[in-house]
Amino acid sequence: MQTEDTQSTWQVDVQAWFETNKLNLAYAGAAALALWFAAFTYQHVRQGKEADANAALAALNKPADKSGKPSQPSAADYLKVAEQHSGTPAAERAVLYAADRLFAEGKYPEAKAHFEKFIAANAGSSAAPVALIGVAACQEASGELDKAFASYEQVLSLHGSSPEAHQAKLALGLLNEQKNKPDQALRLYDEVLRAKPLTVWRMEAEMRRDQLLRKHPQLTAGVSPAATSVAAPATNAPARK
Numbered sequence: 461m462q463t464e465d466t467q468s469t470w471q472v473d474v475q476a477w478f479e480t481n482k483l484n485l486a487y488a489g490a491a492a493l494a495l496w497f498a499a500f501t502y503q504h505v506r507q508g509k510e511a512d513a514n515a516a517l518a519a520l521n522k523p524a525d526k527s528g529k530p531s532q533p534s535a536a537d538y539l540k541v542a543e544q545h546s547g548t549p550a551a552e553r554a555v556l557y558a559a560d561r562l563f564a565e566g567k568y569p570e571a572k573a574h575f576e577k578f579i580a581a582n583a584g585s586s587a588a589p590v591a592l593i594g595v596a597a598c599q600e601a602s603g604e605l606d607k608a609f610a611s612y613e614q615v616l617s618l619h620g621s622s623p624e625a626h627q628a629k630l631a632l633g634l635l636n637e638q639k640n641k642p643d644q645a646l647r648l649y650d651e652v653l654r655a656k657p658l659t660v661w662r663m664e665a666e667m668r669r670d671q672l673l674r675k676h677p678q679l680t681a682g683v684s685p686a687a688t689s690v691a692a693p694a695t696n697a698p699a700r701k
Contacts, residue, residue, distance in 0.1 A: 513550035516541045535561040535570075557595055563601075572598035588617035592625055600631070607654055609635050626652050626661040633668060641678045 521533070540559035559574035575594035582588055598610035612635070615628035619639040634647040649672065652665035673680055 480535035510550060512549045513541065513548040516545060517550045517554055533557075533561070535565070535567075535574075537557075541606075552578065552585070553587070555581075556591060556594075559591070563594065563598060566597040566601075568602045572602075586622075589615055589624035589628075591621070593624050593631075596628070596631065600635075604639070605635060623659060625676060626655060626659050626665075630664055630668065631660055633665075637672065642672055642679060646672055646679055667701040 491682055517538075521531075537629075538554040538561065542554040542558065543550040547555075555574055555578045559571045559578065559627040560576065562568075563570035572595055575591045575598065578591045579595070582591075592611060592615050596608045596615070598609055600608035609632065612628045612632045615622075616625055616632075619625060629648040629652050633645040636642070637646040646669065647678065649665045649669040652659070652661055653669065655662075657667075
């Protein structure tokens with residue numbers, strides 16, 4: 461009997477609590493629903509903005525003309541997309557593409573500024589090492605070799621496991637050759653050759669290594685020969701996509 465009285469009392473207390481707090485519960489439920497709706501709306505709008513930005517970026521890639529020459533978007537075209545669709549990943553990529561175009565046009569200070577802008581806004585992005593390579597290449601092309609050397613080394617220190625690290629090592633190798641440090645250049649080329657998995661930079665490393673050993677035969681002592689390959693002329697320009 462005591463148990464039934466206790467259970468009855470508990471039910472009365474619960475019912476009384478709900479009666480007292482039902483308005484608060486209604487407010488809490490409405491607030492939770494409002495938060496869910498706001499999150500859903502935000503996600504939907506964000507996806508819509510990103511889709512629009514991707515479409516604007518894709519629209520810049522126009523088909524080739526009658527002569528077969530591709531229509532290359534200008535840096536201004538990319539920057540317009542970045543401005544009109546700011547806050548989206550596509551806009552961030554547009555800044556990087558604009559910097560690449562400026563570099564190709566020989567406008568190194570402007571290109572460097574946009575590479576740095578991308579890094580400042582996207583330090584944790586997988587494309588950050590690409591932008592840092594761009595900064596270094598702009599410095600090198602402008603004759604700021606010591607700054608370029610430091611920037612390439614920064615790629616290795618910050619992004620040593622990225623594919624761009626191999627490109628940075630090749631660039632540093634070439635700069636070491638210019639500084640008359642062939643042994644340091646050879647070490648860097650060998651590191652690229654030993655890297656796993658194989659990278660697209662291996663062929664260039666083989667070519668540069670072979671040329672270096674021909675120029676400095678004294679380095680061949682204790683060095684295993686590497687296969688030679690026909691490759692494009694050496695360059696430290698940003699990788700073309």
